[in-house]
Amino acid sequence: xxxxxxxxxxxxxxxxxxPLFGQKCGHDVLEEEVKRLYPNFEADEIEFISSVNFNExxxxxxxxxxxxxxxxxxxxxxxDNISDKQVRDAIIGLNEDYRRLNADTSNTRSIFQGxxxxxxxxxxxxxxxxQGNCTTAITRTQSALSVGANNNVKGLISWPxxxxxxxxVVNSITLSGSGTGTVLGYAYKPNPGQSTTYDGIxxxxxxxxxxxxxxxxxxxxxxxxxxxxxxxxxFKGGCFAGDNCADTxxxxxxxxxxxxxxxxxxxxxxxxxxMIENYMDYADDNCMNLFTDDQxxxxxxxxxxxxxxxxxxxxxxxxTTGIEPGMALPCAPQANFKASQTVVCNGTAVQFTDxxxxxxxxxxxxxxxxxxxxxxxAQNPTVTYNNASGNTFKNYDVGLTVSNxxxxxxxxxxxxxxxxxxxxxxxxNNFNSGFExxxxxxxxxxxxxxxxxxxxxxxxxxxxxEGDYSxxxxxxxxxxxxxxxxxxxxxxxxxxxxxxxxxxxxxxxKPGFAMDQLNVSVSQDCGQTWESVRSLLGPLLYATTNKPxxxxxxxxxxxxxxxxxxxxxxxxxxxxxxxxxxxxxGNNAFLDDFxxxxxxxxxxxxAAHITIYPNPSNGRFSVQGLPAGTPYTIYSTDGxxxxxxxxxxxxxxxxxxxxxxxxxxxxxxRKALIxx
Ligand code: ZN
Ligand code: CA
Numbered sequence: 001x002x003x004x005x006x007x008x009x010x011x012x013x014x015x016x017x018x019p020l021f022g023q024k025c026g027h028d029v030l031e032e033e034v035k036r037l038y039p040n041f042e043a044d045e046i047e048f049i050s051s052v053n054f055n056e057x058x059x060x061x062x063x064x065x066x067x068x069x070x071x072x073x074x075x076x077x078x079x080d081n082i083s084d085k086q087v088r089d090a091i092i093g094l095n096e097d098y099r100r101l102n103a104d105t106s107n108t109r110s111i112f113q114g115x116x117x118x119x120x121x122x123x124x125x126x127x128x129x130x131q132g133n134c135t136t137a138i139t140r141t142q143s144a145l146s147v148g149a150n151n152n153v154k155g156l157i158s159w160p161x162x163x164x165x166x167x168x169v170v171n172s173i174t175l176s177g178s179g180t181g182t183v184l185g186y187a188y189k190p191n192p193g194q195s196t197t198y199d200g201i202x203x204x205x206x207x208x209x210x211x212x213x214x215x216x217x218x219x220x221x222x223x224x225x226x227x228x229x230x231x232x233x234x235f236k237g238g239c240f241a242g243d244n245c246a247d248t249x250x251x252x253x254x255x256x257x258x259x260x261x262x263x264x265x266x267x268x269x270x271x272x273x274x275m276i277e278n279y280m281d282y283a284d285d286n287c288m289n290l291f292t293d294d295q296x297x298x299x300x301x302x303x304x305x306x307x308x309x310x311x312x313x314x315x316x317x318x319x320t321t322g323i324e325p326g327m328a329l330p331c332a333p334q335a336n337f338k339a340s341q342t343v344v345c346n347g348t349a350v351q352f353t354d355x356x357x358x359x360x361x362x363x364x365x366x367x368x369x370x371x372x373x374x375x376x377x378a379q380n381p382t383v384t385y386n387n388a389s390g391n392t393f394k395n396y397d398v399g400l401t402v403s404n405x406x407x408x409x410x411x412x413x414x415x416x417x418x419x420x421x422x423x424x425x426x427x428x429n430n431f432n433s434g435f436e437x438x439x440x441x442x443x444x445x446x447x448x449x450x451x452x453x454x455x456x457x458x459x460x461x462x463x464x465x466e467g468d469y470s471x472x473x474x475x476x477x478x479x480x481x482x483x484x485x486x487x488x489x490x491x492x493x494x495x496x497x498x499x500x501x502x503x504x505x506x507x508x509x510k511p512g513f514a515m516d517q518l519n520v521s522v523s524q525d526c527g528q529t530w531e532s533v534r535s536l537l538g539p540l541l542y543a544t545t546n547k548p549x550x551x552x553x554x555x556x557x558x559x560x561x562x563x564x565x566x567x568x569x570x571x572x573x574x575x576x577x578x579x580x581x582x583x584x585x586g587n588n589a590f591l592d593d594f595x596x597x598x599x600x601x602x603x604x605x606x607a608a609h610i611t612i613y614p615n616p617s618n619g620r621f622s623v624q625g626l627p628a629g630t631p632y633t634i635y636s637t638d639g640x641x642x643x644x645x646x647x648x649x650x651x652x653x654x655x656x657x658x659x660x661x662x663x664x665x666x667x668x669x670r671k672a673l674i675x676x
Pocket of ligand 2: 265273
């Protein structure tokens, strides 16, 4: 089931990208300056291009070159000081595009599918700094130069650019002579004649990565890395010039938007449409999805040429920068791990992945209490959980110790994996939660704390919309991009005809820029995959803004309500609902009064669907299988109506009557009821 919902994230993207017509990338204006300074630049270019063998490199060589990267975050205020996680996400996206592992390869029109290339280039954050010390290769420098930045930021910090690709992340970019429009990034091509002083990529923080402050799919970085590796814009010089690639059709000028009908040059034979899919054009991020074989040939020739970019990917440099796989590094590993999923059904195999940083580990010691196996010395083990009994989540701890010759470290997360029997479900019509009765986690709610830190969703008795309790996330003290979720137990929805899910939320922001997100998603396959059904951020999320101190809701008007139609999820498969919060520098968050409002198929109601328990009872019993609000009547065996009403949300009833047989009736169904 595929759903297309215009998410607020997309809306923000459209708003920000709409006024960008003009100079999106600063490469061309800088190259004009370079040509003035280095008269041999163009002759070198022509000589280099003539050396590129466009024919031989069309097929993949099965050799992947890895470029060591350092990211310098030059921030003006904390809101530009993007997280390590956002930086890593940018590198992941970059690698997907350069390996043609991007999720949108199927959007490449068939006419261009044949020339779309896996460049066999990867980028990796360096593990050793220029002094040979272990590093995350993410530096942070506070400077007002971040606003309207250009080459002036490179004097603040720079690592030797023959060894590292330097990426400077800034608030905004201003280049003299770049004309109108917003410059999102820029980079220089390799050329042995030019000074390497300014080599590297400058990019706005909101174009770096797809999470946190990122507002796009990250293609600005892909584009600028293309320049860095020797590529031109396909529209360079118009229809009769171009980028030296025979497989990028000529294009008159930069493409904007996403116009698949554009064909601005007809001097190509056969006359092909403009390749708006090309990363090196200016189309919208969600229209770009390819490099071509000839672009790949230029990139790889630059990496094969030691005076251009070749030294970067040499074995010597891989050792200098610490990215040589498995090499000994002068520091202990710092343990960290992740799992393929953390809410699982009974018997599900979970893939654990070692994502430890700093020194390369040589030994791994995992412990999985409750799992099979319960310990492992593999780097990336697979563990199966069999929650043999019980009808609520069982939460299992996971721990990892990593070591090498220098030292060891340990990481563990309590209750990291939550296991549930697939047949122990709650009925849709009985699902409601105001957190009144039990702390979380409980039989209804699993708490997902992805980072394993001290900040997670917790029951809170000081602020609630209804009753005495709600749940709170101490987002005031949360780290950017941390992910914390509440996940429901399995909910049976097979007899529903319509469902609406609603809850109350109260979230505030701090002074300045904040990008928190509340995402609601649904799984129909025991948490293996999740479909997003609603994202709340910005004005949709915040009840109030500009709160400098830890915030709590004080009036009912601080609590906003969201109602989400879930009719598409009605069916035989039980569903799980996840309410995920991604921190973006805002203030505290509260949730309360969850309800799944279900319309049941009345025709399908049969006695078999209704359970009365306990039955026999002492007069206190519950009725399962009917929606809240359903009218009911209890009759004596001689047909007198003894009690009438509507079922409460918890469907519990009390009948004060002598021991004996009675009849419970709702809709057209009658069931025997026994009082002892
Ligand atoms: Zn460009
Ligand atoms: Ca054409």
